[in-house]
Amino acid sequence: MDSLKRDKRISVLRRTVQGGFALFCLYAGYRFYLFYLWASGQSDIYVPRPPSVEAFLPISALVNLKRLVLTGGFDDIHPAGLTIFMAALVMGLALRKGFCGWICPVGFASNLAESVGRKLKLLQKPPAWLDYPLLSLKYLLLFFFSYLILFQMDLAAMEAFNRSTYNLVVDAKMMFFFLAPSTLSLWILIFLVVISFFLRNFWCRYLCPYGGLLGLLALCSPLKIRRKEENCIDCKKCDRICPGAIQVSGKKSVSSPECIGCGECVSICPAKDCLSLTAPGPRKFPLVTLPAAVLTVFFLFYAWAILTGHWHNDISPDMMRDIYSTIDLHELAHP
Template sequence: MFRLPPPSRCRLAIQAGFALFLVWVAVRFHEHVSWAMGQMSAYTPKPGAVEGFLPIAAFMSFKRLLVTGEYDPVHPAGLTIFIAIMLMAWLLRKGFCGHLCPVGLASSLLEKAGRRLGIRRQPGPRLARVLTLPKYIVLGGFVWFIGVRMGAGEIEAFMFAPYNFVADTKMLHFFMSPSTTTLAVVAGLMVGSLVMPFLWCRVLCPYGALLGLLAKVGPTAITRDATSCVGCGRCARACPAGVPVDTSTRVNAAECMGCTECVGACPVTGCLSVRTLRWRLPHWAIGVGCLALLVVLRLAAGHYGLWDATTPPEMLRRFHMMVFGMGG
């Protein structure tokens, strides 16, 4: 009889598969940039998925969409991905963070390494709440500056500036040629993540802060049956985000990523479960649901012309030459 793998293996399979997809996206995007910079003669279309790494530009486009009703023509895929991820958070908790985000995958691997090294530590409840403040402060800054202060005209001035057309190329150069400071910060975060699981996600990531707030008002959560609970505390110890699952009837903390590690750690069958409203779901529903939602919106965006930019290739190439100071 077929037995479904435990939550940790299902999650790792989804994370690894999505990471391989992102590697393919990176290779294709590098070929596109090489063409745009005049280093290759053969034209390679830009993979739209790369625009998912431009969340600030997508936030601005989302504000413009709400104000004007017009979709972003420069980075339409980025806006589609932004909307998809927000829907994921509302419907399926922070399933993007727990199953699809590449930083989440790296954090998971570092958390496991820290556990094996015996240096993994969870801060106490009060300290954990204090440590989440920086990401909410940063999120508040973005909401105030973009959501409140910036008008549609200011957003459009940025959107149609040459820099925005090559923002994803700037991002690629940033990752391919990091400064000493960048490397030091990344190294510090990696070392810190060995001790405090998901350090970046829990303390500094404003995107995760936004998704956590959406998840709190969503219909899906891990629920605990107090009558069958034996009080062993394994669920709380398994939670990489330090959520006190063992004392919650409905785990609705903003830090819950829907990773279902707690479900896999529980020794009592049925004590912990994923529920949407009154329906009980299998543990893999969050990860698979996030993937399905992303695929459906990708296909819908492609069908309605909301995925590929309308910028002519030669114009895009001229913007690259202009911004990066190249002749031609």
């Protein structure tokens, strides 16, 4: 049995970067929980609300990206969410799905489940008749949300959504989805974890509309994994390691929207000068170029948002306390 031996440096680097972002998200979630306890009157200790939790509000970000394009007005309710969304879009255009492969904590969890499935020899390759319909699900979800937001919401509807109480506290509702899931949500989460041991990267490959959007943008990305056919020994190790389930061994270059730019195929390839990260023309780049560029884009957007006042919102903590004291968070429905 092939042991998938490889140069593990890029894997270790990726796990470290992904793990760092995941730990930061957990920390931000904990700080947000403390803020919620204060805002809802359950604690006297004030903890500032961490804006980074807005990364988990992509629908609000899409609404406000449209609003930004139409009016030039930047989201002042969840500005950090829009900043992170724009950074991810730029990464998609320039750096494949580097956001999915190197930053997203859900992608990290999905990759870990895949690794467990690989170690336990549970991973299966779904037949094409199942794989293709499943692959289309994330695009259907993307189409659904895009249609509603880009074609059905006018400016007045967007302003109403933005100023709604729901939008103001949607971060807390998201938190309770994970802290106190309904029975149905819990079963769905359990299903997603278990199925991810059998079908690699199940959530990211089949269901995430955010990843679907970045994958479509990545079709324009100049960075690609290229394969020199004459050097390939057809061992197919690249196919077996690829989290995107791409048949790398059958391509001259990988332009699939499923490529998350992880570099695992390059690091496992035993043939000299066979797989490499390239841009148009003969230029090759060291694998580490991609994560370095991903992190640079991410932190440039962060620095820009801090310097221009587009990271923290202008809502005072006391106003949030007033809002939380007048609503039942669990009863509040989508507008």
